[in-house]
Amino acid sequence: MKDATFGSEHHRARKRFGQNFLVREDIIHRIAQAVNPRAGDALVEIGPGLGALTGPLLEGAGQLKVIEIDRDLAARLRERNDARLTVIETDVLKVDFESLKPANQKLRVVGNLPYNISTPLLLQLAHAHECLQDLHVMLQREVVDRLIATSGTRAYGRLSVMLQSVFQIEQILAVPPDAFKPAPKVQSAVARLTPNASVPDAATLKALENTTRIAFGNKRKTLRNNFKKVLSENQLRELDIDPGARAETLPLDAFHRLANAIVDLPPD
Numbered sequence: 001m002k003d004a005t006f007g008s009e010h011h012r013a014r015k016r017f018g019q020n021f022l023v024r025e026d027i028i029h030r031i032a033q034a035v036n037p038r039a040g041d042a043l044v045e046i047g048p049g050l051g052a053l054t055g056p057l058l059e060g061a062g063q064l065k066v067i068e069i070d071r072d073l074a075a076r077l078r079e080r081n082d083a084r085l086t087v088i089e090t091d092v093l094k095v096d097f098e099s100l101k102p103a104n105q106k107l108r109v110v111g112n113l114p115y116n117i118s119t120p121l122l123l124q125l126a127h128a129h130e131c132l133q134d135l136h137v138m139l140q141r142e143v144v145d146r147l148i149a150t151s152g153t154r155a156y157g158r159l160s161v162m163l164q165s166v167f168q169i170e171q172i173l174a175v176p177p178d179a180f181k182p183a184p185k186v187q188s189a190v191a192r193l194t195p196n197a198s199v200p201d202a203a204t205l206k207a208l209e210n211t212t213r214i215a216f217g218n219k220r221k222t223l224r225n226n227f228k229k230v231l232s233e234n235q236l237r238e239l240d241i242d243p244g245a246r247a248e249t250l251p252l253d254a255f256h257r258l259a260n261a262i263v264d265l266p267p268d
């Protein structure tokens, strides 16, 4: 596949890194306004790219750590020689967010995310919730729809259950393709995620990952069928779950009861 070049920046956008760079000033301004960075915030940007958001974030917080996988883009950012900016050149999926956290302060994470890794990255951030104050992320609109979907709707699935178990989630901005260069084929949206006051413990969250994988394994099958190897019909009934129901009809608390029941099962 051919990559696109554009603008005076002369950077060849790399599809494999999901590079669609924000170019619309009004959108950049509105995202920065929504994040509202304050002096001293422990701010982390995932995928700064050509720095569209980096400037406004840095202005507000006075310090910023950025995580960028693309060697050339990381080098450009280092060339700024800005002591307020820490460039971490690595794959964000390998980052231990706890290690970026200052003592006594939680991280504020911002990113126009590479859409090709959005699901594993969101799950990683869910597991890292204890070190997060909030997240502002640009995602494919469809993914934001899934994040905020309630049970009984078509968009409700694993991501909805996993992320809503950890975060309060709101869509704060719809973003059209022309806000980026190159323009993606899909609509985008920015969401704000704030950790819930009470979050399942790490073992239960892991179990919830397994539970949702099994429950949504075959969307057309009933829970009786999807859980056949794990829980009997009677066990499902004891958890007040109808074995004849389908996963997309189960509310969050039912998934939590299931996760608590299978917490000790080994992962497959």
Ligand code: SAM
Pocket (backbone or CB within 6 Å): 017, 018, 019, 020, 021, 022, 023, 046, 047, 048, 049, 050, 051, 052, 053, 067, 068, 069, 070, 073, 090, 091, 092, 093, 111, 112, 113, 114, 115, 117
């Ligand atoms: N923030 C910039 C903007 O809004 O214009 C760039 C956004 S672009 C959608 C995604 C950025 O994430 C790119 O700079 C890309 O190189 C970077 N990226 C892609 N995969 C990454 C990964 N696994 N770890 C860290 N950065 C990644």
